[in-house]
């Protein structure tokens with residue numbers, strides 16, 4: 655008999671409960687744990703996050719030049735830690751959802767893909783020999799509906815998630831069996847039509863910020 659490894663998020667029913675809402679689970683893979691979640695963000699929150707990131711990106715472009723890479727062709731912005739009150743409320747919800755203290759959270763990252771832009775398959779954790787305070791889990795939130803393409807793909811699992819505004823895909827890679835962690839290889843497939851906005855929350859194993 656094989657014993658299933660302990661996961662960070664414990665799924666018992668059809669919803670995940672946080673302090674401020676119940677989040678329906680639309681789909682699930684058990685090992686590694688991957689959850690497709692509905693209504694993680696309200697449409698108003700999605701729009702507000704895009705608005706905040708638009709300003710940030712405009713400013714970033716006038717500053718020092720961004721590194722160009724074939725791996726990720728979209729453009730991105732990190733929000734500040736404790737950016738403002740409503741961002742803080744979202745961060746607390748995400749920490750509750752992901753079962754990790756908010757102090758372990760990286761600042762939210764917002765990414766924007768135009769047609770043809772993509773994020774090639776990668777692992778979110780760092781794979782160098784000794785990594786202090788590595789990442790342990792990811793939540794990718796879709797901030798808009800994509801006309802065509804832009805799925806989050808898991809090639810090793812032959813699995814794809816279609817972006818839908820307010821929904822999210824959760825996965826974790828804190829297993830002792832490295833093969834389970836490697837199965838979380840994922841990417842953003844090229845946007846064929848329309849645009850794609852996401853917010854990504856990465857969690858660290860230990861404290862990463864003050865609050």
Ligand SMILES: O=C(O)CCC(=O)C(=O)O
Pocket residue numbers: 765773778794804805806807840841842843852854
């Ligand atoms: O664009 C996607 O669907 C995936 C994004 C991603 O892999 C990340 O933000 O780490």
Ligand SMILES: [Fe+2]
Pocket residue numbers: 776777778840
């Ligand atoms: Fe990723």
